[in-house]
Amino acid sequence: MNILIVGAGIGGLTLAYWLKQYGHTPTVVEKAPDIRTAGYMIDFAGSGWDVANRMGIIPHLQAKSLPISQLVYVDNQGHTTARLSMERLLQAANTRDRYLALNRRDLVITLYEAIQHDVPVHFATSISDVCQSDSKVAVRFSPSGEEQDFDIVVGADGIHSNVRRLAFGIEAEYARYLGYYVAVFPAPAQPDIIEPGYVLHLTPNCQFGVLAVDPDQWLIYVVFKHDDEGHIPPESRLALLTSQLHQHGWLVSKVLDGLPPDTPIFMDTVTQIEMPVWSTNRVALIGDAAHCLTLISGQGAAMAMAGAYFLAEALHDAAEYRTAFDRYEARLRPHIERAQAKARRFAPNFIPSTDLRVALTTWAVRLMDIAPVAKLVGKQFSVESLLT
Ligand SMILES: Cc1cc2nc3c(=O)[nH]c(=O)nc-3n(C[C@H](O)[C@H](O)[C@H](O)COP(=O)(O)OP(=O)(O)OC[C@H]3O[C@@H](n4cnc5c(N)ncnc54)[C@H](O)[C@@H]3O)c2cc1C
Numbered sequence: 414m415n416i417l418i419v420g421a422g423i424g425g426l427t428l429a430y431w432l433k434q435y436g437h438t439p440t441v442v443e444k445a446p447d448i449r450t451a452g453y454m455i456d457f458a459g460s461g462w463d464v465a466n467r468m469g470i471i472p473h474l475q476a477k478s479l480p481i482s483q484l485v486y487v488d489n490q491g492h493t494t495a496r497l498s499m500e501r502l503l504q505a506a507n508t509r510d511r512y513l514a515l516n517r518r519d520l521v522i523t524l525y526e527a528i529q530h531d532v533p534v535h536f537a538t539s540i541s542d543v544c545q546s547d548s549k550v551a552v553r554f555s556p557s558g559e560e561q562d563f564d565i566v567v568g569a570d571g572i573h574s575n576v577r578r579l580a581f582g583i584e585a586e587y588a589r590y591l592g593y594y595v596a597v598f599p600a601p602a603q604p605d606i607i608e609p610g611y612v613l614h615l616t617p618n619c620q621f622g623v624l625a626v627d628p629d630q631w632l633i634y635v636v637f638k639h640d641d642e643g644h645i646p647p648e649s650r651l652a653l654l655t656s657q658l659h660q661h662g663w664l665v666s667k668v669l670d671g672l673p674p675d676t677p678i679f680m681d682t683v684t685q686i687e688m689p690v691w692s693t694n695r696v697a698l699i700g701d702a703a704h705c706l707t708l709i710s711g712q713g714a715a716m717a718m719a720g721a722y723f724l725a726e727a728l729h730d731a732a733e734y735r736t737a738f739d740r741y742e743a744r745l746r747p748h749i750e751r752a753q754a755k756a757r758r759f760a761p762n763f764i765p766s767t768d769l770r771v772a773l774t775t776w777a778v779r780l781m782d783i784a785p786v787a788k789l790v791g792k793q794f795s796v797e798s799l800l801t
Contacts, residue, residue: 505791
């Protein structure tokens with residue numbers, strides 16, 4: 414089949430790879446002028462690991478994995494309050510041999526390298542219209558205005574999916590705000606003030622993370638509780654961060670004070686996408702476009718890859734695309750619904766909201782040195798693979 418994939422992110426590139434393997438003719442369009450390399454660290458395990466393994470790219474990903482041996486918790490004055498060994502956590506989660514800490518950038522680039530010579534990827538391109546009939550789906554590309562027919566169209570264009578808007582309706586119908594904003598940005602490294610690795614600073618309603626593995630540049634990750642203001646334009650992001658975080662102590666001030674004003678800041682709401690169905694006639698959705706799980710579940714990349722894999726396999730096995738769409742959804746939906754229900758319950762306490770809760774969280778991290786506690790916490794982090 415002639416298949417259009419909208420979005421060259423984690424799900425879209427994985428789907429392009431598997432469709433090509435099965436003998437289809439995929440084409441990818443991506444709104445950005447190049448592969449989007451923004452983003453932070455992704456815990457890569459479970460289904461994501463298994464799909465990557467079947468693609469033969471695990472050695473490439475291993476070569477790029479981040480050397481994080483422990484999480485270091487610091488307080489307002491910069492004193493270390495707790496340490497959490499990754500080895501212990503992964504052992505407790507039973508995923509030690511099948512886990513990578515990856516920059517989102519490295520995962521996307523590796524996926525792109527796996528398809529770039531076999532699948533056309535048109536950058537700076539999106540679609541402005543989708544018109545379905547019994548035998549085809551006609552698409553108008555933007556900005557060119559050109560039209561082309563495909564057998565099916567797959568929206569892999571992330572949480573704010575344009576394909577979903579065109580084929581299923583506006584985002585507000587499917588979006589459930591979970592109460593937080595997330596921001597990710599690079600900052601000049603200040604190696605004299607913290608030790609290398611992954612440093613976390615918790616204050617009420619705010620988690621501030623510094624990924625300090627590059628001697629020149631840190632990657633900062635902030636999650637903070639905030640009313641839903643929708644999309645924050647790039648030029649307003651630094652001001653919002655500064656106003657939200659200025660009372661959050663030593664490390665935050667050091668980072669924000671040293672930040673060049675033109676720093677590119679990725680910022681978005683923490684919002685689940687909850688849809689009753691992921692396909693309509695010849696259009697299907699995968700990944701965040703269909704079921705954004707958010708950082709609270711920590712499985713967005715893995716589930717985007719699993720969904721892409723299941724959809725390609727179903728299109729290969731089923732005689733007809735409608736049956737394939739139904740099979741893909743039947744296989745993935747129960748897991749997504751469980752993960753989303755869990756995230757809804759957990760969201761209010763995702764970041765401790767008072768000084769007392771921050772202190773209790775720090776104590777809980779310290780208790781991870783005790784084996785039965787580690788086992789209990791590890792269970793929460795363990796992710797089963799959906800691939801058998
Ligand atoms: C810039 C960025 C940074 C992120 N940072 C993190 C992070 O630090 N940690 C984390 O766990 N998750 C992060 N995520 C989300 C995470 O990557 C996803 O949850 C997960 O990978 C799901 O993958 P996906 O393929 O469904 O969507 P994504 O990986 O979000 O990919 C969607 C792709 O579609 C493209 N696109 C969007 N709109 C259109 C359009 N109208 N036309 C064509 N293409 C379009 C986007 O540019 C993007 O390349 C980030 C996502 C993005 C886009």
